[in-house]
Amino acid sequence: xxxxxxRESDINNWEEVILIYNAALKQISTKLAILNDEFQxxxxxxxxxxxxxxxxxxxSIVKKxxxxxxxxxxxxxxxxxxxxxxxxxxxxxxxxxYQIADIIRAQSDIKVISVKDYIVNPKPSGYMSYHMLVKVxxxxxxxxxxTKVEIQIRTVAMDFWASLEHKINYKFEGNVPDRIxxxxxACSRIAAKLDKKMLLLNEEIQTISSEE
Ligand code: 0O2
Numbered sequence: 001x002x003x004x005x006x007r008e009s010d011i012n013n014w015e016e017v018i019l020i021y022n023a024a025l026k027q028i029s030t031k032l033a034i035l036n037d038e039f040q041x042x043x044x045x046x047x048x049x050x051x052x053x054x055x056x057x058x059x060s061i062v063k064k065x066x067x068x069x070x071x072x073x074x075x076x077x078x079x080x081x082x083x084x085x086x087x088x089x090x091x092x093x094x095x096x097x098y099q100i101a102d103i104i105r106a107q108s109d110i111k112v113i114s115v116k117d118y119i120v121n122p123k124p125s126g127y128m129s130y131h132m133l134v135k136v137x138x139x140x141x142x143x144x145x146x147t148k149v150e151i152q153i154r155t156v157a158m159d160f161w162a163s164l165e166h167k168i169n170y171k172f173e174g175n176v177p178d179r180i181x182x183x184x185x186a187c188s189r190i191a192a193k194l195d196k197k198m199l200l201l202n203e204e205i206q207t208i209s210s211e212e
Contacts, residue, residue, distance in 0.1 A: 020147055022085075023138045023147070024147035025085045028087050028136060029087060031107065032048060032051055032100075035103055047093075048100070049091060051089050051090070052090070053086065053087040053088070055084065061077050065080060082133050082150055085148065086152065088152045088154070088159070091154070092155065092198075092202075093195070093198065093199045094195050097119065097153045097154065098130070100153055101130060101132060104151065109136065109137055110135070110136055112133070112134050113133040116131040117131075118130065122188060124185075125165065125181070125185070125188075127165065127188070128191070129158055129162065130152070131152050131153075132150075133151075157191040157194050157195050161184075168180060
């Protein structure tokens with residue numbers, strides 16, 4: 001049977017949205033888990049600490065569409081909301097982030113649509129992370145749907161910062177006092193420093209072990 005390759009814009013209802021984006025998340029999660037197992041076997045090292053994935057809630061999707069001035073329709077969701085399917089990969093070291101990103105990029109069935117490197121260019125809030133927007137084919141019984149997934153790759157320290165900042169923003173409903181905002185920026189710089197020091201320390205340990 002010949003399969004049609006469909007665009008996401010052919011997704012018709014909410015149940016289908018959930019089905020397809022969940023399938024896309026499973027595909028990426030499985031790929032990453034296999035890569036981690038392979039690393040463990042070949043290099044005796046796990047670059048991935050853990051992986052979290054989620055489908056954006058309908059409420060958050062509607063909020064995002066509203067923010068950008070779009071009506072809440074299924075075609076608009078699929079076209080304009082890039083992170084309906086989101087996966088977060090937490091690593092120990094900054095070097096792991098770029099290594100994982102390169103491996104994702106090299107997968108023949110994954111198309112990288114865009115990359116935002118908030119590690120090289122942190123957001124004014126202090127937010128640091130490496131974002132990749134990719135498309136992965138989802139195989140249904142009668143068609144293949146190229147589906148967007150947002151992959152956020154960050155270190156444990158960056159993740160710690162982002163989750164605290166998220167909680168603070170939620171508590172103050174977006175109106176965070178300036179003093180707390182600048183403390184958060186300072187914390188982000190400390191986290192970046194910690195990441196650098198831990199990476200150097202790890203590299204030193206690796207050199208010593210390889211000499212032994
Ligand atoms: P949630 O709750 O994680 O779903 P776009 O997604 O393209 O419309 P933007 O801002 O250009 O909007 O995308 P970007 O910069 O890639 O950020 C998207 C996601 O990154 C956010 O999703 C957050 O998960 C995370 N993020 C970005 N900036 C910050 C920040 O300052 N603090 C924290 N804690 N997280 C951030 P959502 O939809 O905003 O939220």
